[in-house]
Amino acid sequence: MSSIAGLPNPALANTLAGIPSPSRYASGGPGPEPGTVNRLFFDAVEKYNRPNALMHKVNGAWESLSHQTVLQRVRRVALGLSKLGVRPGDRVALLSENRPEWAIVDYACICSSLTDVPIYPTLPAEQIPYLLNDSGARVLFVSTSAQAQKVASVRSQVAGAEWVIGIAATKADGCNYTMAEIEDMGAAADNAQAAATFKQNALAVSPDHVITLIYTSGTTGDPKGVMLTQNNIYSNAWGSRGVIPAADGDVALSFLPLSHIFERTGDYFIFSHGVPIAYAEGIDTVPLNMSEIKPSIMMSVPRLYEKIYARVLEGAVQGGALKARIFFWARAVGARWADVKLEGKEPTGLLAFQYNLAQKLVFSKLKERTGGRMRYFISGGAPLSPEINKFFYSAGLTIHEGYGLTETSPVISGNTKDAFRIGTVGRPIPGVEVMIAADGEILTRGPHVMKGYYNKPEATAEAIDAAGWFKTGDIGELDDGFLRITDRKKDIIVTAGGKNIAPQPIETKVKLSKFVSQAVMIGDKRKFPIILVVPEWDTLDKWAESGNMGSKTRKEMLALPAVRAKLSAEVEAQMTGLAHFEKPKKIEYLEHDFSIERGELTPKLSVKRRVIEKSYKELIDALYAEPSEG
Secondary structure, X not given: OOOHHHOOOHHHHHHOOOXXXXXXXXXXXXXXXXXXXXXXXXXXXXXXXXXOOEEEEEOOEEEEEOHHHHHHHHHHHHHHHHHHOOOOOOEEEEEOOOOHHXXXXXXXXXXXXXXXXXXXXXXXXXXXXXXXXXXXXXXXXXXXXXXXXXXXXXXXHOOOOOEEEEOOOOHHHOOOEEHHHHHHHHHHXXXXXXXXXHHHHHHXXXXXXXXXXXXXXXXXXOOEEEEEEHHHHHHHHHHOOOOXXXXXXXXXXXXXXXXXXXXXXXXXXXXXXXXXXXXXXXXXXXXXXXXXXXXXXXXXXXXXXXXXXHHHHHHHHHXXXXXXXXXXXXXXXXXXXXXXXXXXXXXXXXXXXXXXXXXXXXXXXXXXXXXXOOOEEEEOOOOOOHHHHHHHHHOOOEEEEEEEOHHHOOEEEEOOOOOOOOOXXXXXXXXXXXXEOOOOEEEEEOOOOOOEEOOOHHHHHHHEOOOOOEEEEEEEEEEOOEEEEEEEOOOOEEOOOOXXXXXXXXXXXXXXXXXXXXXXXXXXXXXXXXXXXXXXHHHHHXXXXXXXXXXXXXXXXXXXXXXXXXXXXXXXXXXXXXXXHHOOOEEEEOOOOOOOOOOOEOOOOOEOHHHHHHHOHHHHHHHHHOOOOO
């Protein structure tokens, strides 16, 4: 690890004078020379030239696209867009689930000096116009009839999108063209000379070209478009080679949204190593697809590991007393075995014997659930429970936990085979610097840091200081170069599934009801969000009186089914237009307003979320302990 004396910024070195440098600064060492994703793409096609570059399921059977087919389709989409009049620098939006066409359109855009704008397929129609208008997208690719119809319902609110192109959707769904028609247009212009020119132009694209605009939720206001360049993502993919240790013979299963930079950068890296990428049919089919594809590498958020662990635990408990005893015995043996291994030692004697038995009786079943060939999981997007990580490690399933943000392309740090420590998010990857500021905030600098927020220079200046340090908004600490996330500085909620939720706009919407005085969303690192609501008691009391409910205390009032139903209807009525993952799955009502006196509100009456979480911890834990209907 580099010392503080090696920092390029003397002012920061002076600020941290007297503090042991390893506790405040770490570096992943030199990164690569500036480069492009386009170079990774063409090099992979030429080097590997395999029959199964991309795989997907069609009518119940897995089909493959070769590297040459992918290249041809990429080129023809690019030529077809050019025929439409799309020019370098234009923005092309993409509203689709994971599928080969997502990657094909993406590569077509970036090889043509276009900027693509991914849109989550789960986003409600009401939120789409802002992204299209702010980005200035001229073209929008949509996957299915449902997505096309969603766009059609709000197209009158979009100023500049000239063409909607259906991947599986058709003109009957409101599309101007189908993707097949665009490819046919490109095929008419495709020949040896066109292919040579396309490659030449693609490899000449500047590393500083903005490859994508990814819109991310802020704590307040409209989403911000993160500008990531060719070199941002190239350097990050290059630096992630230790975190994602791809090798010949590997197969990757892709199921996290490609609209999220975590899966996207990972797929660029995996493709560049010639590893076949199989697209899962959907989140619900991941277990089935794992058994079919038998992947050896997979990226996921902690929620998947939690679900797998929960299923294993449930199976053990429901299998009878003997099976449960064997499971818990094996788990304890595995934990002891893992502790020895993680210290760099080799278990011997009785522990080694017990572990081998535990492998046969319990852990081998877990490996079978993942397809039987899994070498590495990569986890990001939200913190992973150390207990679950150790359980997987005991079973011979290593999870490389990493850390990053959309603004950092995304990887800042990650555990690797040679530098692995459960409970941390690893060391900085090559090319990346990490600094712990005086208030504990994690800062990072390097070629992975975004170019800025699109059309938001003030927000960019606030996020990146004059020395190039990006403020992550997270609190952390360094130990021997390993980064540990200890808290979140911002209010942004990141669920256990890795979904980012800006709570304040949702709370503001809920408070539009005359029956609501205050509202606070909870959900960071949890399976789903919930919301605590303080009723507007004067309004509620009058409504109750009109219903002849009699005189009641607040506690008694909140116990009445009719009152709870009324409040729930009021709250839920304010949630129209929210994405499914943004909607609180449970609502609980509180007797008393939050107060400055109890430290729950600032003098400006802003909610102190952590204080409220602590004050109502028992209530919140009880809500999460109960089954969710959402």
